[in-house]
Amino acid sequence: MRSLKAIAAACAVMALATCTPSASLASEHPLRIFTKAGHAQWRPADFEYRDRMLILHLDPESAGACQMHFLFNPPPGTDLNETNPPLLLGVKVDGRPVDAVADQYLGSAPEPPQTILFGVADRENMLDLHSIRATIDGRPVDEVTFSVLSGREVRICVHTGDVGPGKHALQLSVSDVAPQRNVLTTAVRFHTFDPTNYAAAGNEAIVTVDSSYPYTGYEILDCINDGVRYMPSSPAGPIHPFAHPSSEENVPHWVQVEFPEPKTISEVAVYWSTIRDTCHRSLQAELQIPHGDEWTTVEAKVTYSAGGNCLTTFTFAPVQVKEFRVWQPAGGGSKARPDLMYLVEVEAR
Numbered sequence: 001m002r003s004l005k006a007i008a009a010a011c012a013v014m015a016l017a018t019c020t021p022s023a024s025l026a027s028e029h030p031l032r033i034f035t036k037a038g039h040a041q042w043r044p045a046d047f048e049y050r051d052r053m054l055i056l057h058l059d060p061e062s063a064g065a066c067q068m069h070f071l072f073n074p075p076p077g078t079d080l081n082e083t084n085p086p087l088l089l090g091v092k093v094d095g096r097p098v099d100a101v102a103d104q105y106l107g108s109a110p111e112p113p114q115t116i117l118f119g120v121a122d123r124e125n126m127l128d129l130h131s132i133r134a135t136i137d138g139r140p141v142d143e144v145t146f147s148v149l150s151g152r153e154v155r156i157c158v159h160t161g162d163v164g165p166g167k168h169a170l171q172l173s174v175s176d177v178a179p180q181r182n183v184l185t186t187a188v189r190f191h192t193f194d195p196t197n198y199a200a201a202g203n204e205a206i207v208t209v210d211s212s213y214p215y216t217g218y219e220i221l222d223c224i225n226d227g228v229r230y231m232p233s234s235p236a237g238p239i240h241p242f243a244h245p246s247s248e249e250n251v252p253h254w255v256q257v258e259f260p261e262p263k264t265i266s267e268v269a270v271y272w273s274t275i276r277d278t279c280h281r282s283l284q285a286e287l288q289i290p291h292g293d294e295w296t297t298v299e300a301k302v303t304y305s306a307g308g309n310c311l312t313t314f315t316f317a318p319v320q321v322k323e324f325r326v327w328q329p330a331g332g333g334s335k336a337r338p339d340l341m342y343l344v345e346v347e348a349r
């Protein structure tokens, strides 16, 4: 080491044999230096400080490792060797207490929660307030405020903002000031839906299909009425939770939606899968409702969205039904995949 221009918070030194590296160092306070080698615990370092020179005594053989970490003047009272993450003391959603668990599901509601308040404390150390991070669906939350009750306890308030319909996950992380930064990570998940959309899962509509593409995961139908209308622009891998493909066979395919009780509807919208800019809109889709033991095709005005939306809308005279289905004749899929029915969301109003 040649020179240290300021007191470093931490550094690492590699030593292959016993040595005494030195560095010029101006310190206005008594130096407290700790060292740690390999997986050993932090302990006071062997050093001298005189005439503004710091001299370290390094002995890799007795330390048990060549790489040694040093910590300079950590805050007094810091427990350097504890490994416990901060504790989640409590969670309030819009002022209402809920279970303080690492992964909390709030259920479905037309509106998202406005504020989620987390009580966090650490038994051993102060909390690192700069470590507080909150995201919703992976994006940083704009408005996060906190109030410090003591150095070891803080209340963190996350303002969710407008998140739109669909499944959402708010994730909060905060660490203590131990050198290894023990991190608490907690998630609150919730589902918002449009109450005017009778086909939404949040309105207790149930979806069934004729078939699913034979890959594990595609038999899960949640994506068809979870409120999420679009796919990510670059879905990772062949299986993803945003779209449902039928089996790829030259037979009719259908998606059926059943309401908990009869509803009067006059519009059904179908959002089709889009993969790498290819819209898999079925070219011959029809809207059908039950008639006795049969299904009959509803006379509807069919419109296709312009621009980037991959959407078909059926509009028709109001009809009261408990169920309907979007039906595709054999080979009636998209130009690229005519034997597939491949959609992202079905809505009914």
Ligand SMILES: [Ca+2]
Residues within 6 Å of the ligand: 082, 083, 084, 085, 086, 122, 123, 124, 125, 176, 178, 182
């Ligand atoms: Ca801790």
Ligand SMILES: [Ca+2]
Residues within 6 Å of the ligand: 222, 223, 224, 225, 226, 227, 228, 229, 230, 242, 344, 345
């Ligand atoms: Ca969806």
